[in-house]
Amino acid sequence: MSRAVRFAPLALLLLVIAGLVWRLSTPADTNVRSRLAGKPVPAFNLAAPLPGKPAFSSRDLAMGRPRLVNIFASWCVPCITEVKVLKQLQSRGVAIDGIAIRDRAGDIAAFLARNGDPYARIGSDEQSALQIALGSSGVPESFVVDGRGIIRYQHIGAVEAADVPLILSQLEQAR
Amino acid sequence: MKALLVAIAMLIAAPALADSSLPPAYWAYRQLPNASQEARAQRLMAELRCLVCQGQSIADSDAELAADMRDLVRRRIADGEQPAAIRAWLIERYGTWISYRPTAEPATWPLWLAPIALLAIGLLLLRKRIRTRARP
Amino acid sequence: MMAEIGLAALWLAAGLAALQLVFMPAGLRSAVELSGTMRPVAVAQGALTALAFAMLLVLFARTDLSVALVVANSHSAKPFVYKVAGAWGNHEGSMLLWVTVLAVSGAFIAILSRRLSERTLAAALGAQAALALGFYTFLLLASNPFGRLAPAPLEGRGLNPLLQDPGLAFHPPTLYLGYVGLSVAFSLAFGALLTGEVDSRLARAMRPWVLAAWVFLTLGITAGSYWAYYELGWGGYWFWDPVENASLMPWLAATALLHSINVLAARGALKAWTMMLAVIAFSMSMVGTFLVRSGILTSVHSFAIDPERGTYLLILLGLYVGAAFTLFAWRGASLKEGAPFELVSRESGLVVNNLLLSVILGTVFVGTLYPLFVEALSGEKLSVGAPYFNIVAGPLALLLAVLVGAGPLLSWRRERRPVLKRLVVPALIGVAAIVATFVIAPKMGFLPRLGFGVAAFLAIASLLPLAGRNPLRAPLATWGMVVSHFGIAVALAGMAANSAFTKETLAVARTGERLAVGPWLIQLDSVTPAAGPNWTALEAELHASRGHGREVLRPQTRYFTSPQMETNEAAIQTFWDGQLYTVLGKADPAGGWQLRLWWKPFVTLIWAGGALIGLGGALSLAGRAWRTRRRRPEPEWRTRYA
Numbered sequence: 010m011s012r013a014v015r016f017a018p019l020a021l022l023l024l025v026i027a028g029l030v031w032r033l034s035t036p037a038d039t040n041v042r043s044r045l046a047g048k049p050v051p052a053f054n055l056a057a058p059l060p061g062k063p064a065f066s067s068r069d070l071a072m073g074r075p076r077l078v079n080i081f082a083s084w085c086v087p088c089i090t091e092v093k094v095l096k097q098l099q100s101r102g103v104a105i106d107g108i109a110i111r112d113r114a115g116d117i118a119a120f121l122a123r124n125g126d127p128y129a130r131i132g133s134d135e136q137s138a139l140q141i142a143l144g145s146s147g148v149p150e151s152f153v154v155d156g157r158g159i160i161r162y163q164h165i166g167a168v169e170a171a172d173v174p175l176i177l178s179q180l181e182q183a184r
Numbered sequence: 185m186k187a188l189l190v191a192i193a194m195l196i197a198a199p200a201l202a203d204s205s206l207p208p209a210y211w212a213y214r215q216l217p218n219a220s221q222e223a224r225a226q227r228l229m230a231e232l233r234c235l236v237c238q239g240q241s242i243a244d245s246d247a248e249l250a251a252d253m254r255d256l257v258r259r260r261i262a263d264g265e266q267p268a269a270i271r272a273w274l275i276e277r278y279g280t281w282i283s284y285r286p287t288a289e290p291a292t293w294p295l296w297l298a299p300i301a302l303l304a305i306g307l308l309l310l311r312k313r314i315r316t317r318a319r320p
Numbered sequence: 321m322m323a324e325i326g327l328a329a330l331w332l333a334a335g336l337a338a339l340q341l342v343f344m345p346a347g348l349r350s351a352v353e354l355s356g357t358m359r360p361v362a363v364a365q366g367a368l369t370a371l372a373f374a375m376l377l378v379l380f381a382r383t384d385l386s387v388a389l390v391v392a393n394s395h396s397a398k399p400f401v402y403k404v405a406g407a408w409g410n411h412e413g414s415m416l417l418w419v420t421v422l423a424v425s426g427a428f429i430a431i432l433s434r435r436l437s438e439r440t441l442a443a444a445l446g447a448q449a450a451l452a453l454g455f456y457t458f459l460l461l462a463s464n465p466f467g468r469l470a471p472a473p474l475e476g477r478g479l480n481p482l483l484q485d486p487g488l489a490f491h492p493p494t495l496y497l498g499y500v501g502l503s504v505a506f507s508l509a510f511g512a513l514l515t516g517e518v519d520s521r522l523a524r525a526m527r528p529w530v531l532a533a534w535v536f537l538t539l540g541i542t543a544g545s546y547w548a549y550y551e552l553g554w555g556g557y558w559f560w561d562p563v564e565n566a567s568l569m570p571w572l573a574a575t576a577l578l579h580s581i582n583v584l585a586a587r588g589a590l591k592a593w594t595m596m597l598a599v600i601a602f603s604m605s606m607v608g609t610f611l612v613r614s615g616i617l618t619s620v621h622s623f624a625i626d627p628e629r630g631t632y633l634l635i636l637l638g639l640y641v642g643a644a645f646t647l648f649a650w651r652g653a654s655l656k657e658g659a660p661f662e663l664v665s666r667e668s669g670l671v672v673n674n675l676l677l678s679v680i681l682g683t684v685f686v687g688t689l690y691p692l693f694v695e696a697l698s699g700e701k702l703s704v705g706a707p708y709f710n711i712v713a714g715p716l717a718l719l720l721a722v723l724v725g726a727g728p729l730l731s732w733r734r735e736r737r738p739v740l741k742r743l744v745v746p747a748l749i750g751v752a753a754i755v756a757t758f759v760i761a762p763k764m765g766f767l768p769r770l771g772f773g774v775a776a777f778l779a780i781a782s783l784l785p786l787a788g789r790n791p792l793r794a795p796l797a798t799w800g801m802v803v804s805h806f807g808i809a810v811a812l813a814g815m816a817a818n819s820a821f822t823k824e825t826l827a828v829a830r831t832g833e834r835l836a837v838g839p840w841l842i843q844l845d846s847v848t849p850a851a852g853p854n855w856t857a858l859e860a861e862l863h864a865s866r867g868h869g870r871e872v873l874r875p876q877t878r879y880f881t882s883p884q885m886e887t888n889e890a891a892i893q894t895f896w897d898g899q900l901y902t903v904l905g906k907a908d909p910a911g912g913w914q915l916r917l918w919w920k921p922f923v924t925l926i927w928a929g930g931a932l933i934g935l936g937g938a939l940s941l942a943g944r945a946w947r948t949r950r951r952r953p954e955p956e957w958r959t960r961y962a
Binding site for chain 1: 203204205206209235236238248249252253255256274275276277278279281282309
Binding site: 014015016018019022023025026028029030031032033035036037039 | 600618
């Protein structure tokens with residue numbers, strides 16, 4: 010048996026162990042990032058679930074000024090705390106639009122009445138169609154979209170108080 | 185009475201789940217009437233990863249997002265779209281990870297070559313072990 | 321008190337394992353007699369771990385809430401069987417089970433292995449002690465199963481209903497028995513590589529362990545597959561999920577080993593390769609345990625991710641397998657192989673079997689770990705799933721199944737008879753089966769059609785070793801081989817039937833409405849609430865009929881309160897010609913209920929085949945054990961101490 014053949018198993022083992030060590034030290038990121046960052050928001054036109062609130066379409070995102078698009082739902086528990094942080098952002102001049110996933114008008118109204126309403130517009134996405142088109146895989150998520158309608162940043166999970174500076178700087182960069 | 189009990193059972197159940205209160209999309213748990221379209225949709229759905237449970241395909245998942253994706257796949261197939269186009273559309277959004285079928289991009293070449301390479305190495309190691317020419 | 325006895329027994333056993341290892345060099349130089357040193361130490365070590373495990377069983381049976389592990393994994397309201405099963409249904413307990421089986425097997429090698437030379441046995445017992453020592457350290461330092469809680473809580477936390485299932489209670493320990501059986505093969509291979517005594521005696525000593533391990537692996541995988549089938553509620557039986565692959569890889573390696581070991585036993589050939597396979601088979605069980613316990617790969621059978629335990633297991637894996645591979649690199653060259661095999665001979669048949677099994681194993685291994693390497697190098701995530709494995713492993717497995725029909729007919733050394741003639745009848749039957757599929761189902765896919773043909777061929781061909789002689793006088797081991805090979809045909813037929821003939825109906829039905837699935841008409845009679853100890857449920861009553869008779873099925877959707885979750889309990893009815901599989905879904909907004917119905921003709925053959933494969937292994941094991949018992953003289957050391 011040649012030397013190469015005899016040492017091959019050992020070399021293979023070292024390679025496999027190196028791979029496994031890397032995985033143990035870098036746990037897999039279970040978040041699925043949207044590949045649309047840097048690309049324009051897909052065209053959409055959502056119905057308005059609430060009477061007093063304008064509907065939300067992709068045209069509203071190319072108005073020259075960066076906006077924060079927030080994917081939320083009244084049935085989503087982390088959204089309750091997130092909405093308060095969004096309210097702070099709104100008070101600092103951030104324009105926020107909401108996409109309500111799989112939700113009912115009455116539930117959305119009650120949710121906003123209870124927790125505050127940071128949204129300029131709200132669109133209703135009853136079968137997650139826009140969510141899928143955006144490459145989003147959970148609720149809540151937020152996208153920073155620049156003034157030309159290009160997605161610049163995706164925030165997975167609730168925007169918490171500690172994330173405010175990050176979101177503001179992303180919005181600043183998108184200007 | 186029965187209906188009331190059912191309603192109560194569902195009421196107890198509802199708050200337990202971090203799911204929406206909306207019913208599943210129309211085609212999430214229904215088959216397309218055209219059998220060959222349904223077969224095509226089924227084949228594609230079995231090869232798309234559910235992004236919520238992540239270990240199952242959307243064909244085998246009870247997650248709402250998976251149900252909505254099934255609805256999307258069936259609708260598009262019914263509209264005459266090719267499964268490959270739908271897969272590409274989803275990969276454009278979620279990356280190749282969503283497809284259980286490895287795509288043909290260069291990063292997967294070693295994967296497709298592996299069985300052939302293994303077979304070749306095996307035959308190479310064997311060539312001295314088996315007498316291929318008949319003994320006189 | 322019991323917990324303390326268990327812990328003390330474990331520490332003592334660890335000490336004895338260290339002592340056993342210390343004796344090894346002396347044993348290798350034949351400086352000491354094993355009967356006075358390593359043998360009693362190995363036996364005592366086995367007895368002590370068995371005692372520790374017995375203590376854990378009693379603690380769980382009594383629900384002793386002063387023990388942290390019991391509190392975390394048990395509850396006084398659990399049924400007794402699941403209380404006991406709770407002992408190994410967690411990380412610490414399963415590792416204790418692992419080391420117990422390891423040490424008890426070590427004791428058995430010490431008592432039973434009389435075929436081996438003292439030197440090889442000393443080296444093998446030393447290797448076994450080193451394996452055990454690693455796991456004792458792991459248990460005692462990082463996952464003590466006997467830790468106390470003070471004050472003891474009033475109730476345990478482990479009432480997870482999903483884990484109270486016969487499939488889940490007995491499937492992991494079965495796999496573990498298989499893994500540990502392979503560890504014995506590993507130790508014996510290690511010992512033989514060290515002493516250079518790789519011969520047919522070693523093969524005969526190793527064979528029962530490999531066979532037993534293989535039987536457990538076969539049954540464990542079969543049971544696991546059926547569990548996934550009825551529990552996940554979508555009618556699938558194999559998903560090529562990383563955790564499933566992790567259990568398949570040791571099985572593939574053990575299957576190859578089982579066949580190559582025969583060449584070593586009969587001809588004293590394939591020495592290096594058989595030793596390599598023994599090491600690989602055990603490495604695959606370590607890799608499997610590591611993948612499952614560390615939870616690093618995305619899987620449907622998700623476990624808690626625990627990098628610390630993962631690190632520990634990875635260190636053990638690297639040490640043991642690294643040591644064995646190094647030894648192989650060092651001693652491999654000294655293993656002399658004889659003359660090449662004749663092309664048409666039993667040896668060559670087994671070599672081809674090993675080649676195909678190894679390629680399948682390698683492919684599954686590469687496919688399972690490839691995404692990890694791509695991500696490490698490029699940061700890009702990709703998936704390798706069922707489509708890849710089916711395309712690559714499917715044809716190889718079918719080819720292998722064809723050769724399984726021919727291999728056992730060949731004789732050792734050189735086949736001079738016209739063996740292919742004997743295969744004419746099976747081949748014709750195989751072709752007839754393929755023709756029949758064109759008549760019955762013209763639109764069937766290519767692979768299932770081929771599957772039917774190969775299954776029909778193999779079903780007949782596998783019986784040929786019993787033909788032409790009085791079957792009752794054939795050795796039990798031959799019967800075992802025939803049953804196993806026939807089982808492959810049965811399982812293959814089940815897979816082909818499932819993929820070709822399954823009928824699926826997903827629809828919404830109002831009460832009183834009827835749905836058709838395959839030959840069945842199914843009426844939704846009612847949906848009523850039901851309740852269990854910790855769940856409420858909606859239960860549908862379905863009446864199914866196909867011309868005659870009425871079957872009642874009651875699928876449920878269960879809502880559990882702790883932990884909060886919803887599960888579908890499929891109602892499955894088995895008939896001679898298939899299974900009716902029904903699942904109750906959600907209420908539809910338009911009124912009515914979603915139902916998922918499958919008619920799966922002959923799907924049960926898949927698991928029946930798996931059971932036959934395992935049964936064949938057990939028969940073969942019994943046959944060999946019986947034969948050696950009749951032949952064996954009393955060993956010298958035993959008569960001296962009697």
